[in-house]
Amino acid sequence: MKNGRQRARIADVAKLAKVSPATVSRYINKSGFVARATGERVKKAIDKLDFVPDLAAGSLTSRRTRLVAVLTPRLAGSFFNTFVEELVLALTDAGYTAITYFIEIDDKQMESSIQTALARRADAFVLTGPVPEGIKKRLGTEGVTVIESWNIPDEPIDIAIGMDNTALGAELAEFVHTRGYRRPLLIDAAGKRPGLRQLAFAERWKELAETEPTFLKVDRPRFIHARAQFRALRDMDPRPDVVLCGSDGLAQGIAIEAMHAGLAIPDQLAVIGFGDSEIAANMRPSLTTVSIKAEEIGRAVVEVLQKRLDQEEIAENKIDVGYSILARESA
Amino acid sequence: MKNGRQRARIADVAKLAKVSPATVSRYINKSGFVARATGERVKKAIDKLDFVPDLAAGSLTSRRTRLVAVLTPRLAGSFFNTFVEELVLALTDAGYTAITYFIEIDDKQMESSIQTALARRADAFVLTGPVPEGIKKRLGTEGVTVIESWNIPDEPIDIAIGMDNTALGAELAEFVHTRGYRRPLLIDAAGKRPGLRQLAFAERWKELAETEPTFLKVDRPRFIHARAQFRALRDMDPRPDVVLCGSDGLAQGIAIEAMHAGLAIPDQLAVIGFGDSEIAANMRPSLTTVSIKAEEIGRAVVEVLQKRLDQEEIAENKIDVGYSILARESA
DNA sequence: CTGAAAGCGCTTACAG
DNA sequence: CTGAAAGCGCTTACAG
Numbered sequence: 088m089k090n091g092r093q094r095a096r097i098a099d100v101a102k103l104a105k106v107s108p109a110t111v112s113r114y115i116n117k118s119g120f121v122a123r124a125t126g127e128r129v130k131k132a133i134d135k136l137d138f139v140p141d142l143a144a145g146s147l148t149s150r151r152t153r154l155v156a157v158l159t160p161r162l163a164g165s166f167f168n169t170f171v172e173e174l175v176l177a178l179t180d181a182g183y184t185a186i187t188y189f190i191e192i193d194d195k196q197m198e199s200s201i202q203t204a205l206a207r208r209a210d211a212f213v214l215t216g217p218v219p220e221g222i223k224k225r226l227g228t229e230g231v232t233v234i235e236s237w238n239i240p241d242e243p244i245d246i247a248i249g250m251d252n253t254a255l256g257a258e259l260a261e262f263v264h265t266r267g268y269r270r271p272l273l274i275d276a277a278g279k280r281p282g283l284r285q286l287a288f289a290e291r292w293k294e295l296a297e298t299e300p301t302f303l304k305v306d307r308p309r310f311i312h313a314r315a316q317f318r319a320l321r322d323m324d325p326r327p328d329v330v331l332c333g334s335d336g337l338a339q340g341i342a343i344e345a346m347h348a349g350l351a352i353p354d355q356l357a358v359i360g361f362g363d364s365e366i367a368a369n370m371r372p373s374l375t376t377v378s379i380k381a382e383e384i385g386r387a388v389v390e391v392l393q394k395r396l397d398q399e400e401i402a403e404n405k406i407d408v409g410y411s412i413l414a415r416e417s418a
Numbered sequence: 419m420k421n422g423r424q425r426a427r428i429a430d431v432a433k434l435a436k437v438s439p440a441t442v443s444r445y446i447n448k449s450g451f452v453a454r455a456t457g458e459r460v461k462k463a464i465d466k467l468d469f470v471p472d473l474a475a476g477s478l479t480s481r482r483t484r485l486v487a488v489l490t491p492r493l494a495g496s497f498f499n500t501f502v503e504e505l506v507l508a509l510t511d512a513g514y515t516a517i518t519y520f521i522e523i524d525d526k527q528m529e530s531s532i533q534t535a536l537a538r539r540a541d542a543f544v545l546t547g548p549v550p551e552g553i554k555k556r557l558g559t560e561g562v563t564v565i566e567s568w569n570i571p572d573e574p575i576d577i578a579i580g581m582d583n584t585a586l587g588a589e590l591a592e593f594v595h596t597r598g599y600r601r602p603l604l605i606d607a608a609g610k611r612p613g614l615r616q617l618a619f620a621e622r623w624k625e626l627a628e629t630e631p632t633f634l635k636v637d638r639p640r641f642i643h644a645r646a647q648f649r650a651l652r653d654m655d656p657r658p659d660v661v662l663c664g665s666d667g668l669a670q671g672i673a674i675e676a677m678h679a680g681l682a683i684p685d686q687l688a689v690i691g692f693g694d695s696e697i698a699a700n701m702r703p704s705l706t707t708v709s710i711k712a713e714e715i716g717r718a719v720v721e722v723l724q725k726r727l728d729q730e731e732i733a734e735n736k737i738d739v740g741y742s743i744l745a746r747e748s749a
Numbered sequence: 750c751t752g753a754a755a756g757c758g759c760t761t762a763c764a765g
Numbered sequence: 766c767t768g769a770a771a772g773c774g775c776t777t778a779c780a781g
Contacts (some may be wrong), residue, residue, distance in 0.1 A: 094560075096758060105770045112760060120766055143474035143483070144758035147773040152474070161503055166498050172492055172520050179519060184534060187518045188510060189503050203515055204471045229425075280435060288655045340700060347702040366641045371678040395458045427774060443776055451750055475774035478757040729763045751781085760773085765766105 095136035104132035115140055130387055146208065153183045155211045155392065156204035158197065166334065166362030167215065169238075174213065177385040183210075183392065194219045204349075205229060205395070210291040211392055216278065218244065234397050236384055236410050238283065248387045248406040250379065256287025259331060259359075259377070262412050264295040268329035268357055274316055274341075275333035277304040288331075301327060308333025313340020321348065328357060329418055335360035335367045338374050342417060346347040357418035372416035383408040426467035435463035446471055446688065477539065484639060486542045486723065487535035489528065497693030497710060498546065501567075504716040505544065513722045514541075525550045526546040534722050536560060542723055547609065549575065557583060563726050567715055569614065570736050579718045579737040581710065586741055587618025590690075590708070593743050595626045599660035599688055605647055605672075607665030608635040619662075639664025639692070644671020651687075652679065658686060660749055666691035666698045669705050673748060688749035703747035714739040 101108045106125060112131045113119040121129070132138070147150040154180055159167045176186045186207065188200035201222060206211065210234035218226075218235065223244050226233050233245035238252050263271050271292065273285055285302060292300050303319060305312055316337070320327060332338035338360030342352055350356045352372050360367050360376035367374040387406050395400050432439045437456060444450040452460070462560055463469070475481040486509055490498045506516045517538065519531035532553060535543065541564035549557075549566065554575050557564050564576035569583050594602050602623065604616055616633060623631050634650060647668070651658060656675045663669035669691030673683055681687045682702050691698050691707035698705040718737050725732050 097760095100760080108759075109761085110767060110771085112766085116760085118760085125766080139533065140535075140537045141478075141539055141758055144773090145470075145537060145760060146477065147475055147758080147775085148760035150773080161507070175518055176492070177519055179531065179534075182537060184517050185505055186515050200510065202470065203473075203510075205470045207515060208472055307666055308563055309696065311700050313702060343702050345620060355774055365640065369645060371674050395529050423775080427773080428776095439774090440776075441751060442752085447776085449776085453750055456750080472774055475757090476776065478759085479776040481757080517757085752779105753776105754773090754779090755777090757776085761771090763768105763770090 095138040097138070097140060098139050099136055100129065100132045104128040105136065108365070110355050112145075117340070135366060139387070148270075150413075151210045151396065152210050154186060154204075154209040155183045155213060156186050156188065156201070156205055156207075156209040156358065157213045158190055158200055161191055166364055166379060166381065167355040169362075169364065170215075170384065173381045174383040176390060177382075177389045178392075181389045181393065183389075190216075195324050196331045198222060201226070211395070213388055223303060232392065234388055234391060236388065237379075237386065239407060246391055246406070248384055248391070248408065250408060250410045252283040253287040256284035256289075257291040258412065260288045260291035260295060260300075262414075263329055263331070263359075263418075264292070266329075266357075268418075269298070270325055270327045270329070271294060271300045272303060272304060272320060272323070272327035272330045273300055273331060274303040274308060274320075274337060277305055305333070308337040310336035310340040313337055313344050317341050317344035317348070326356075328355075329353075329359065330356065331359045333361055335362045335376055337368055338376065338417070339366050341371065342372070353418050354414070359418045363413060367413070368415070370417070375418035376413050376414045378411045378413055380408045380410065402417045419602060426469040428469070428471060428533045430467055431460065431463045431469050431635040434466065435459040443476075449633060449645065454666060463718035469671060471718070474739055481728070483539045483541050485535075485538055485540040486514045486516050486544060487519065487532070487538075488516050488544045489519045489521055490546050492522055497695055497712065499548075500693075500695065501712040504712045505719060508633070508713075508720045509723075511725065514720075514723065519632055521547075525553070532557070535635065537561075542726070544719055561725065565719055565722060567719065568665065568710075570738060574735050576668045577722055577732060577735050577737070579715055579722070579739065581738060581741045583614040584618040586708065587615035587620075588622040589743065590615070591622035591626060591631075593621045593745075594660055594662070594690075594749075595623070597660075597688075597749065599749075600629070601656055601658045601660070602631045603654070603661045604631060604650060605634040605636060605639060605651075605661060607638055623684040636664070639668040641667040641671040644668055644675050648675035649673050656688075658685075659685065660684075660690065662692075664692055666693045666695040666707055669707065670697050670701055673705070675701070684747070684749050694744060698744070698746070703746070706746045707749035709741045709742045709744055725736060 097108045097111050101111050111129050114126050132308060142354045144363040159171050178185045179339045190200060211235055213234045215236050229243055235243055235247040235389060237249040239249050289300055330341055331343060338358050342358045345352055345356045352358060360374045363376045363378035367376045387408060393402060421463050428442050441452060442460055445452045446456050488505060490502050509516045521527045521531060544565045544567055546567050558575055566574055566578040568580040570578040570580050609682055661672055663672060669689050673689045676683055676687045683689060691705045694707045694709035698707045715739045718739060722732060
């Protein structure tokens with residue numbers, strides 16, 4: 088403390104309001120009945136003392152922290168930014184506190200993040216990536232709520248909220264084929280999640296076109312990599328006529344590079360993004376992309392947490408918020 | 419708990435290792451001496467039981483939570499994204515846990531975020547925007563570490579880490595004038611922080627060019643607003659020859675719109691961004707912008723927290739990490 | 750180098 | 766509708 092003033096405790100409030108600490112607790116948490124007049128005295132005392140209850144102390148008894156650990160890959164400029172923002176906002180609105188971790192694609196870092204979140208006794212974990220086996224087992228035995236977001240795995244640890252990357256991959260193949268493109272190139276991170284999409288794309292594509300799509304695996308699908316990747320693309324023989332990018336940022340970068348090299352979009356090269364970030368609709372040309380409903384996932388996460396808190400049964404352990412392919416000018 | 423298994427407590431570890439809880443605590447926190455052999459027994463017991471100490475319970479006595487509240491404006495796609503990432507990473511590495519809040523430019527939301535962070539007994543607050551008077555007073559009396567980041571105010575509540583927006587504004591005026599531009603337009607949010615820059619720009623500009631710069635105040639300096647703002651710019655008479663944008667995203671958008679309208683950059687319209695995001699260096703044309711050193715701020719924040727924890731005196735309550743104007747192709 | 754005891758600030762049955 | 770008591774899981778002097 089910089090100054091001598093102590094923080095007020097619940098006992099101080101109780102004394103001032105001439106009630107017991109238990110009553111103050113009940114009033115604050117709206118648990119149990121408090122007579123109207125009593126409540127008013129308590130309220131007055133709280134205001135007078137600027138009392139802010141210590142949530143951690145309370146959690147010790149109640150076994151609920153309302154702390155939610157959010158683990159997202161560190162992907163500045165990707166749709167995960169929007170996702171984290173929406174999620175944190177939804178959590179905050181609902182009275183939860185989000186503790187955020189940004190992780191590289193690195194199991195060790197994920198493990199240590201989860202470790203500290205467990206030490207904080209987080210009520211729930213929101214994960215985004217594919218979860219390594221060891222961590223899966225660990226979380227499974229801890230009795231916490233685990234929400235896997237984005238991709239819906241066959242067997243969720245607990246609850247999965249997201250979309251079906253396999254269905255999307257196939258649908259993208261159809262979309263591209265229907266629009267008459269014949270030499271697709273897919274640029275995406277080498278992870279497991281995009282992998283599902285790519286696999287499904289490849290499979291459906293082979294059925295439709297009887298050829299193989301080309302893949303370019305990258306570290307991360309980011310704007311900064313567009314130059315190098317456009318160069319690689321341009322030198323391919325035959326040259327792709329449509330490129331499906333792992334993010335809108337990358338798609339925008341590819342488009343900029345293509346135009347700079349004198350290629351007309353979409354006639355000489357079509358470009359498809361991922362994420363429907365604010366870039367997509369307002370780019371020139373506007374970007375055809377996939378919308379992934381970050382807000383809806385955020386809302387669904389909060390709903391699930393709410394139900395868990397209320398001890399309600401959760402009917403479905405897989406919640407599919409869907410996606411949509413948005414056809415714009417670039418493809 | 420989903421299954422009957424209970425989490426191990428420090429008492430369980432103590433019993434298994436045949437020591438007292440106090441010794442386990444000392445071993446874990448490296449506070450006080452523990453004989454090597456004893457320590458090894460403790461370690462074995464911890465591993466055996468998968469013991470994760472409850473940090474909240476510990477904080478109750480130790481009065482330190484190692485929780486840091488980070489409040490940033492909600493500005494998807496701006497340099498604040500990078501800032502939050504860098505800061506959270508630095509904090510996590512140093513053993514702190516970050517609780518993040520995204521706030522609109524809205525005092526009420528800021529207040530409620532601070533309220534919940536106080537309820538969590540956060541050791542420190544990292545704020546980004548200008549702080550309303552009421553909140554300033556509130557935090558001042560709480561005895562927590564308060565770090566104001568980005569702008570360095572004349573009288574920090576506690577500690578300020580960032581840069582001198584006033585100096586930057588003046589330097590930008592000089593930069594623009596030296597390069598021969600004569601009709602600058604500044605597009606930025608209507609907040610207090612950009613306001614300082616703009617004021618200083620205007621002042622210096624009047625000295626240099628003996629004319630007034632033009633201002634366009636916007637809700638937020640984002641990519642999506644570029645179309646509308648470019649239209650406004652294009653219709654101005656006389657038309658600006660250089661536009662200074664509040665973010666790289668907006669600058670990129672303006673550049674795209676300008677090129678789409680057939681204007682050559684920088685000859686017919688020069689564009690300057692803010693933030694040196696990954697977009698800037700890789701845009702075509704590459705964007706002249708201001709680098710704001712997010713990583714350094716993150717590091718400095720952690721250093722300050724470390725010193726506070728160790729009860730060290732902090733020599734300077736204003737830490738200037740500087741900035742730099744990066745001249746590229748667009749201006 | 751180690752332990753017994755007290756206490757951090759709440760919430761939760763239990764009793765009335 | 767309200768209170769007294771116990772206890773959540775740690776850490777911190779204090780004593781040895």
